[in-house]
Amino acid sequence: xxxxxxxxxxxxxxxxxxxxxxxxxxxxxxxxxxxxxxxxxxxxxxxxxxxxxxxxxxxxxxxxxxxxxxxxxxxxxxxxxxxxxxxxxxxxxxxxxxxxxxxxxxxxxxxxxx
Amino acid sequence: xxxxxxxxxxxxxxxxxxxxxxxxxxxxxxxxxxxxxxxxxxxxxxxxxxxxxxxxxxxxxxxxxxxxxxxxxxxxxxxxxxxxxxxxxxxxxxxxxxxxxxxxxxxx
Numbered sequence: 001x002x003x004x005x006x007x008x009x010x011x012x013x014x015x016x017x018x019x020x021x022x023x024x025x026x027x028x029x030x031x032x033x034x035x036x037x038x039x040x041x042x043x044x045x046x047x048x049x050x051x052x053x054x055x056x057x058x059x060x061x062x063x064x065x066x067x068x069x070x071x072x073x074x075x076x077x078x079x080x081x082x083x084x085x086x087x088x089x090x091x092x093x094x095x096x097x098x099x100x101x102x103x104x105x106x107x108x109x110x111x112x113x114x
Numbered sequence: 115x116x117x118x119x120x121x122x123x124x125x126x127x128x129x130x131x132x133x134x135x136x137x138x139x140x141x142x143x144x145x146x147x148x149x150x151x152x153x154x155x156x157x158x159x160x161x162x163x164x165x166x167x168x169x170x171x172x173x174x175x176x177x178x179x180x181x182x183x184x185x186x187x188x189x190x191x192x193x194x195x196x197x198x199x200x201x202x203x204x205x206x207x208x209x210x211x212x213x214x215x216x217x218x219x220x221x222x
Contacts, residue, residue: 035212040123042202043157051218059211091155100145100206102159 001026006091012112013081021076021109023091031097032074033058033103034066036087041088048110049074050097081113116141118205128221133190135216137203146179146186147204151215157202158174160188193221 007022023033034046035058045058046073048070055071065077074093078085092103117140121203127133137146145164149157150179161170162187170177176189186205200215 008128040214043204043211043212044122045212058209100147100162100210102147102154102162105156105158107156 003027003034004091004093004104006089006106006109007107009107010110013078014055014114015082017081018052018077018079019081020088021080022073023075023106024073025093025104026072027104028044028071029093029104030095033092033094034064034074034083035077035090035091035092036060037108038087044094045078046047046089048107077086083113085111086113087111115118115135116205116207116209116211118203118211118213119221120203120216122216124217124219126219126221127193129195130192133193133197134167135188135203135218137186137188137205137213139205139207141207142183143205143207144183145206146183147171147206148177148188149185149202149204149211149212150199151202152199155199190218193220195222 004025017033030051032049044060047066049055052071055066067075087106090108091106094103095101119138147162148160151157167181168179174191178187200217202215203213
């Protein structure tokens with residue numbers, strides 16, 4: 001099992017460019033999450049998907065959109081990148097939301113917006 | 115709104131010394147989780163505490179959940195270089211909120 005995979009690992013964008021971060025899990029998990037991690041700020045939830053077909057905003061959703069393509073895949077889109085979106089992005093998955101099962105994290109995408 | 119605060123932000127200890135990080139919530143939590151992130155890596159789940167006053171141990175790590183379910187601690191006995199990293203708590207009220215983490219640095 002690969003667990004949670006993310007592509008790309010690194011990306012540099014210019015202000016105003018768009019891109020999609022891909023995430024896939026092979027654990028048959030129902031719930032998936034996107035976080036951003038900035039120095040000294042911990043992990044902040046951008047969006048999550050409790051189950052296939054549903055998505056909800058987290059703590060910092062502005063500037064982002066998500067798509068739960070199927071049970072395995074959950075993508076994060078930046079329509080018009082800004083320097084404030086320079087961060088490390090982690091995708092995670094869990095069996096569900098009830099009882100707060102543990103989350104499994106992917107290796108992360110390091111994004112720089114110039 | 116719900117806040118989860120973690121202290122200290124940084125901790126330097128000599129190898130072999132003990133280490134403790136504390137997590138405090140502004141609201142009562144239904145449960146709390148702890149994660150470890152090695153430098154350059156991704157968070158990895160350590161444990162979940164659910165019951166008031168619960169104490170769990172994993173080798174040299176001891177986790178506690180407060181009686182009021184508003185605070186938690188992680189204690190490492192006799193730190194080793196493999197303990198280096200950032201330790202996060204994540205509390206669940208109506209949603210999961212991560213603390214900002216405590217970065218542990220071990221001095222040889």
